[in-house]
Amino acid sequence: MFQYAEAHKTVKRQKEFTFTLPIGYRDEDGNLHREATLRKMTGREEEVLAEPMYANNGGKLVTQLLYNCLLRLGTLPNITREVVSNLYSPDRNFLLVKLRTITFGPELQANYTCSSCGTLNYVLEDLDSLPVKNWEDGEDVEIEVELEDGYEDKGVVHTHMVFRPPRGEDEEKIADIAKRNIVKGKNALLTRCLKKFGEMETYRFQGLGTIIFEELTLKDRRKIDESLEKNMPGIELSREIQCVGCGKTNRVDIDLENFLYPE
Numbered sequence: 001m002f003q004y005a006e007a008h009k010t011v012k013r014q015k016e017f018t019f020t021l022p023i024g025y026r027d028e029d030g031n032l033h034r035e036a037t038l039r040k041m042t043g044r045e046e047e048v049l050a051e052p053m054y055a056n057n058g059g060k061l062v063t064q065l066l067y068n069c070l071l072r073l074g075t076l077p078n079i080t081r082e083v084v085s086n087l088y089s090p091d092r093n094f095l096l097v098k099l100r101t102i103t104f105g106p107e108l109q110a111n112y113t114c115s116s117c118g119t120l121n122y123v124l125e126d127l128d129s130l131p132v133k134n135w136e137d138g139e140d141v142e143i144e145v146e147l148e149d150g151y152e153d154k155g156v157v158h159t160h161m162v163f164r165p166p167r168g169e170d171e172e173k174i175a176d177i178a179k180r181n182i183v184k185g186k187n188a189l190l191t192r193c194l195k196k197f198g199e200m201e202t203y204r205f206q207g208l209g210t211i212i213f214e215e216l217t218l219k220d221r222r223k224i225d226e227s228l229e230k231n232m233p234g235i236e237l238s239r240e241i242q243c244v245g246c247g248k249t250n251r252v253d254i255d256l257e258n259f260l261y262p263e
């Protein structure tokens with residue numbers, strides 16, 4: 001029975017929040033762990049957010065935040081930094097959004113500058129309403145792209161690419177390059193995530209590295225972007241905003257780097 005007089009004394013604040021990851025973490029034995037339990041951010045995470053060593057590396061910042069706040073992951077006996085770095089970026093982004101939501105609530109005041117007229121659009125986002133694409137258990141995530149112009153190597157044109165989603169460690173490794181040049185950063189990331197390329201041997205396309213992505217036509221590069229965006233599991237961070245100034249529809253991404261610490 002509900003005892004009114006006792007209620008305010010016995011109510012405890014919720015300390016743990018459990019979510020199902022869009023992809024999940026596969027351990028060395030092949031077991032998939034998808035139930036992730038988070039705690040709220042505290043002053044400790046405020047220190048992490050203010051830490052100069054993370055200022056130029058969003059990947060490392062996210063790893064540290066999740067390492068602090070992730071209490072459990074499936075039946076893993078312990079969660080190391082390596083586990084958090086090894087999580088797929090869609091899972092990490094999903095957890096970041098949840099971390100923001102459990103700590104500050106789902107409402108996010110966002111600003112988007114219109115690409116045509118420069119008007120600043122203020123939008124109140126509801127993070128709980130963002131759609132999530134969940135991957136089916138059992139299979140590794142592979143995203144296929146069929147290029148039009150392709151890439152010629154030793155007289156053979158290769159057109160079929162297979163990508164895996166990026167992981168935290170990829171974000172950490174490419175951060176320096178991306179800081180200097182966003183497109184070079186993207187090429188480095190795509191290179192790391194390329195699993196198969198036409199008939200080419202793995203050592204061959206890995207040896208060529210970013211050269212492949214530098215030499216692809218812009219049309220093929222756009223095909224890769226479209227396919228990755230359309231087929232990548234995880235929380236949908238890209239959305240359309242209609243400009244209040246000129247009426248044009250802009251496609252924008254919710255900014256994950258600054259949303260954790262609202263003013």
Ligand SMILES: [Zn+2]
Nearest residue numbers: 114117243246
């Ligand atoms: Zn506009």
